[in-house]
Amino acid sequence: MSTITPFKIAVSDAALDDLNARLAQTVLPSVTTDGWEQGPALSYVQTMLARLRNGFDWRAQEAAINRHPQFTTTVDGQNLHFIHVKSAEANATPLLLIHGWPGSFVEFLGVIGPLTDPVAHGGKAENAFDVVIPSLPGFGFSGPTKEAGWNNGRIARALIELMSRLDYARFGIQGGDAGAIIGPEIGRIAPEKVTGIQLNAATMGFIPMGPIEPEVIATFNERELARMRRLQRFMAEHFGFNAVQSSRPQSLAYAVSDSPIGLLAWISDLFTSFGDRPEAVDADAFLTNALVYWFTGTAASSMRLYYENAHDPEAWSPKANSGVPTGVAVFGYDEVPIRRFGEQSNTILRWTELDEGGHYAVLEVPGLWMGEVREFFAGL
Numbered sequence: 001m002s003t004i005t006p007f008k009i010a011v012s013d014a015a016l017d018d019l020n021a022r023l024a025q026t027v028l029p030s031v032t033t034d035g036w037e038q039g040p041a042l043s044y045v046q047t048m049l050a051r052l053r054n055g056f057d058w059r060a061q062e063a064a065i066n067r068h069p070q071f072t073t074t075v076d077g078q079n080l081h082f083i084h085v086k087s088a089e090a091n092a093t094p095l096l097l098i099h100g101w102p103g104s105f106v107e108f109l110g111v112i113g114p115l116t117d118p119v120a121h122g123g124k125a126e127n128a129f130d131v132v133i134p135s136l137p138g139f140g141f142s143g144p145t146k147e148a149g150w151n152n153g154r155i156a157r158a159l160i161e162l163m164s165r166l167d168y169a170r171f172g173i174q175g176g177d178a179g180a181i182i183g184p185e186i187g188r189i190a191p192e193k194v195t196g197i198q199l200n201a202a203t204m205g206f207i208p209m210g211p212i213e214p215e216v217i218a219t220f221n222e223r224e225l226a227r228m229r230r231l232q233r234f235m236a237e238h239f240g241f242n243a244v245q246s247s248r249p250q251s252l253a254y255a256v257s258d259s260p261i262g263l264l265a266w267i268s269d270l271f272t273s274f275g276d277r278p279e280a281v282d283a284d285a286f287l288t289n290a291l292v293y294w295f296t297g298t299a300a301s302s303m304r305l306y307y308e309n310a311h312d313p314e315a316w317s318p319k320a321n322s323g324v325p326t327g328v329a330v331f332g333y334d335e336v337p338i339r340r341f342g343e344q345s346n347t348i349l350r351w352t353e354l355d356e357g358g359h360y361a362v363l364e365v366p367g368l369w370m371g372e373v374r375e376f377f378a379g380l
Contacts, residue, residue: 002165007070007081009062009141011295016058019260019294023053026261036275040265044278048264051283061288068112072141073165075158078150081105081141082134084166087116089128093195093377094168096159096186097133100177100201101302102267104140105133106289107176107362114370127374132166134159136178138301140292145301151308152178152315156185160193169193172377176201177359178305184346187324198327198350198376200369201359205319205345206328206337207231223353224338231336238274241266245306253300263299264290273333273358280333281363319345326350327376331357331365350376 026049034041068083083105086092095115097108108131114121115129137155138145159182163171172195175183180202187194212228220228244252256263264287271286272278293299309315327350330337339351352372357365 002073004071004073004165007072007141008066009070011058011062015295019291020053022260023049026259028261036272036278040268040272041275041278044268044272044275045261045265048268048283048287049261052260052264052287056284056287058288058291061284061291065106065109068109070141073162075137075161076154077147078137078145078158079143080134080137080158080162081143082132082162083108083112084130084132085112085116086130087128089118089125091126092116092128092130094163094166094171095129095131095373095377096163096171096173096183097131098159098173098175098179098182099133099136099139100175100179101139101305102270102289102293103177103360104289104292105135106285106292107360108133110285111362111366111370114366115373118374123374127378129172129377130168132163132168132171134162136182136302136305138305139298140296142298143296144298145304149308150305151312152182152185152305153189153312155305156182156189160186160190163193170195173197174373175199176362177203181205184319184322184324184326187322187326188320191322191324194322194324196325196327196377196380197346198329198373200329200331200361200372201334202328202330202337202342206339206342208338208341209316224340227335227338234336238269241269242306245303246310247307249300249303249307252303256299256303257297260290260294263294267293271360277333277358280358281360285363321345321347323347325380327372328352329354329361329369329372331359331361331368333358334361350379 031042034043070083072081099107115131118127119125135142137150170193173183180199181204183197187197256266271281326346326348329352332355361369
């Protein structure tokens with residue numbers, strides 16, 4: 001079934017009433033410290049709870065999203081929600097924007113205008129893009145996945161089919177987090193369709209996935225050594241979410257499906273760089289993103305992506321180089337990728353080191369993020 005159907009978000013009043021009732025009955029843990037060493041700080045969660053109950057306006061956020069043309073279609077038996085905005089510029093480059101976990105299409109809302117209408121936002125006509133922003137299967141308004149097997153490869157094939165249905169024979173890709181894994185996978189599956197891939201928040205395929213031989217470490221420069229130490233700290237202190245979601249996602253699913261504050265707290269760890277930068281992402285953007293998961297009941301199915309990939313024997317195998325031109329932006333507070341590892345399976349034409357921004361660069365420093373996207377695709 002290849003029908004594409006217009007879509008509008010319409011959260012019911014009953015769902016809003018239920019949310020407010022649950023928020024009013026929130027039971028916060030009794031803690032003796034307000035640091036982030038063991039997880040989200042109590043003060044941060046209390047601040048977000050207060051904002052949700054007094055001042056945050058879901059209806060305003062819903063209306064703002066609905067100003068963008070949205071659609072759904074069925075691919076491989078799964079509902080797929082997406083935003084599709086075409087530029088008025090005749091030679092605009094089709095661009096597929098791919099989010100990760102625990103992000104969503106909400107990350108890209110603020111850059112739709114500059115991407116599709118660059119002249120009105122200080123850019124040039126040749127910088128124009130047609131943008132396609134899907135909710136990954138199992139995420140947001142794509143709804144829960146209906147069966148097992150939705151790993152990165154299956155998602156990549158579904159997105160290729162989506163772009164085909166939109167009559168884009170060739171297109172560019174921008175992705176962060178899971179999008180920085182799925183994007184290169186699309187390039188490997190269908191290199192003839194992909195003009196270029198621009199990434200941020202790149203991990204798998206751009207970092208060592210096992211022990212590093214001492215003789216290799218001996219060749220590292222200071223920046224590479226610092227990134228290796230940062231990666232080691234991350235794996236030792238902050239990788240618990242991955243371990244849980246890769247092995248026992250259903251255990252966690254009950255809590256985050258029943259408690260909106262439980263869900264908010266669980267995903268806030270990543271949005272705050274594990275407490276290092278709790279102010280990095282605008283509070284209302286963070287809350288809108290969290291409520292997309294809540295109102296669609298996709299907290300559990302989104303986490304399952306980790307389980308699917310952890311149990312996919314191909315996910316961890318060495319990857320072939322697709323030959324697709326690739327650009328990587330390494331934002332200042334997300335310094336993990338090491339170029340020499342990325343070059344093993346990617347044709348990297350642009351590698352930029354930036355002092356600002358972090359894992360959610362499109363929300364944190366949209367201007368810098370935009371500059372990287374424009375410069376990379378303009379150079380192809």
